[in-house]
Amino acid sequence: MSIPKGYAGNIAVIDLTNNEAQVIPTEEFFTEYDIDPRLWIGGDGFITKILWKDIPKEIDPLSPENEIIIATGPWTATAAPQAGRAMLGCISPETGGFSSGSFGWYFPATMKYAGFDVIIVRGKAEKPVYICIDNQEITIRDASHIWGKETGETVKAIREDVGERYEGEVRVISISVAGENLVKYAVACSDATSCPGRSGGGTVMGSKNLKAIAVRGTGEIQIDDPMGLLESSYNAVNKFVEEEPTLTLWKEHGCTTSLSVTANWPMTGDALVENRNAADFPHLNNAGCLNCFAPCYHWLQIKDGVYAGTRQLGGHMTFITVGLRNIGIQEPDVWIYFERLIQELGVDPASFTMAYSYAVDLFVNGILTKEDTDGIELKRGDHEQIWDVSRRTAMREGKLGNLLADGVAEMAKKLGPEAEAIMPQTVKDKPSIQRDAKLQALIWSFGALTSARGGDWLRLHNVWELAFLPENRDTYPEYTGMTNLELYERCLELLDMPDETKKKIFGDPPKVDRDWVRGLEGKALFAKWSEDFVSLFNTLVTCMFGAATQFMMVGFGPSTYAEILNKITGWDVSYDELMQVGERVLNLQRAYNNQIKGWDVKDDRFAGKLAYEEGEVGIYRGKIVPWDAILKEYYALRGWSPEGIPTKKKLAELSIDAILDVTK
Structure with missing residues (x-):
């Protein structure tokens, strides 16, 4: 099978146990893993197929049998918009099931310029090592001198080691002390900036004694229609800039945190813009990954106070959400310092803050005592305590550090009924972003039940309920020049979705109002559509921050993706074909988790009682969220069995013939 344009042409397979590295042509890789690139594209599609073949049964995620897989797609490293992303996959240390995470900055593009579509790391090194990929030359090098270093120092040391000739020539994805100490939710970070946060990849790298992967690439990617790609990309970005109703909010009010501004949170994204503009060397425009037209990284500096001197490239929604909701941070400088610290330590902010918050609840309820917490009187909002506990957790120091390092689910199991x-809020042993599922809109929280990687919101990230504001709290005229209802009317006109699907989700004629937000009609279908769409852009691979319904309410949709992908590859894919790619990948992930973990309807539940009690605030005040009813409708729409398992008929529709014998 020949490879289409847009692919780099090689796969790197590194065996740490035997200290060996192979370069395999991508064409041979497709044959070995039974991959038709038009059906699986790249990214999560490739990762799912690799795990299905290489790890067909349950394993210890920290054993040498686990793999670290970094997969790009044909979109990556081209002139397409937001072409700087890749996926990192493995078996999750938290759940024991499928896991992957998106990351960017410039490692993914440089990896493809070095000639590689996928990197697969197997086995375990006898001592700490890092992998150096210098175009087609792969070496495994001693990392003893950088073991124990935090993220920023690791990147500097490796760039010096490999002889970087100019800043940014060598790109590094590395772990920090949390990964070395096998904190269950440790992350790897790309150039100390962009992390596949919910994957647990940092823990798996640590279990392999793998400190980092460094890459230098000077090649190029072949494109089927270079001028057509430039034209389609230019037109797509221009249309986005002209038509996206929420773009002003994004640019002027904190990017990913802009919803905190319209909803008037106690701490909002406006603080990021003010900080960036007041920096000693202000950057009036944000930074982003390759070809990003809506960059989300703020150049931040803390000038005064106890955290003076801190510089950070960031300011993202996850950190403001978990800071406010889970650990009680309400000051912008503390938020900025927290984000830098968590990235330096290499831990996932959601899993850590959920564990910390849970420990506070356990302490308040007398389940944990000072003997269990190493003498610390746990509380929210105490910044110095949070930093202390963060470091204890990353280092697995003391009773408390070890307890939190194992995560929420293990904490509960150890401490009893x-x-x-x-x-x-925890599903399949993985916590989501905040304590109470009922505090967020139905679709957003429902995604934690159905996500292939456990209790996680990012595989069903959809702001169409979250962004709604009732008339008495409507702040949109101030920021967009439209009322809330006018904004939604315009977004419905522009949203790249078939008219019949819009009618099924939003009514006929389609309309978003208070009744729709509070109701159940169309929510299961919107959840399915959103999941398939997220699965799609995680195979291309491109960024959620420009994608429809994610943070931008209109954004790029499947039609734009199809037009640009066709210019890259020479294919003639359609809207429906691309959406089916997303559905195909998601279904194989579901079948895979059922095969190795036995997950089905009984596992699509929140742990504990909180999610199944009446709400105290919000649209479910005094009511119980109908999780089970929505789940039943969702299974039917997916063509799954009542047990939540993809049927033979559904998998045949999706051309996944090789696994029909292991499904019902």
């Missing part, structure tokens, strides 16, 4: 009863 009383602790399990007050667990925060």
Whole structure:
């Protein structure tokens, strides 16, 4: 099978146990893993197929049998918009099931310029090592001198080691002390900036004694229609800039944190813009990954106070959300310092803050005592305590550090039924972003039940409920010149979705109002559509921050993706074909988790009682969220069995013939 344009042409396979590296042509890789690139594209599609073949049964995620897989797609490293992304996959240390995470900055593009579509790391090194990929030359090098260093120092040391000739020539994805100490939710970070945060990849790298992967690439990517790609990309970006109703909010009010501004949170994204503009060397425009037209990284500096001197390239929604909701941070400088610290330590902010918050609840309820917390009187909002506990956790220091390092689910199991009863929002042993699922809109929280990687919101990230504001709290005229209802009317006109699907989700004629937000009609279908769409852009691979319904309410949709992908590859894919790619990948992930973990309907539930009690605030005040009813409708729409398993008929529709014998 010949490879289409847009692919780099090689796969790197590194065996740490035997200290060996192979370069395999991508064409041979497609044959070995039974991959038709038009059906699986790249990114999560490739990762899912690799795990299905290489790890067909349950394993210990920290054993040498696990793999680190970094997969780009044909979109990566081209002139397409937002072409700087890749996916990192493995078996999750938290759940034991499928896991992957998106990351960017410039490692993914440089990896393709070095000639590689995928990197697969197997086995375990006898001592700490890092992998150096210098175009087609792969070496495994001693990392003893950088073991124990935090993220920023690791990147500097490796760039010096490999002889970087100019700043940014060598790109590095590395772990920090949390990964070395096998904190269950440790992350790897790309150039100390962009992390596949929910994957657990940092823990798996640490279990392999793998400190980092460094890459230098000077090649180029072949494109089927270079001028057509430039024209289609230019037109797509221009249309986005002209038509996206929420773009002003994004640019002027904190990018990913802009919803905190319209909803008037106690701490908002406006603080990021003010900080960036007041920096000693202000950058009036944000920075982003390759070809990003809506960059999300703020250049931040803390000038005064106890954290003076801190510089950070960031300011993202996850950190403001978990800071406010889970650990009680309400000051912008503390938020900035927290984000830098967490990235330096290499831990996932959602999993860590959920564990910390849970420990506070356990302490308040007398389930944990000072003997269990190494003498610390746990509380929210105490910044110095949070930093201390963060470091204890990353280093697995003391009783408390070890307890939190194992995560929410293990904490509950160790402490017994009383602790399990007050667990925060957790599914399949993975916590989501905040304690109470009922505090967020239905679609957003529902995604935690159905995500292939456990209790996580990012595989069903959809702001169409979250962004709605009732008339008495409507702040949109101030920021967009439109009322809330006018904004939604315009977004419905522009949203790249078939008219019949819009009618099924939003009514006929389509309309978003208070009744739709509070109701159930169309929510299961919108959830399915959103999941398939997220799965699609995680195979291309491109960024959620420009994608429809994610943060931008209109954004790029499948039609734009199809037009640009065709110019890259020479294919003639359609809207429906691309959406089916997303559905195909998601279904194989579901079947894979059922095969190795036995997950089905009984596992699509929140742990503890909180999510199944009446709400105290919000649209479910005094009501119980109908999780089970929506789940039943969702299974039917997916063509799954009542047990939540893809049927033979569904998998045949999706051309996944090789796995029909292991499904019902």
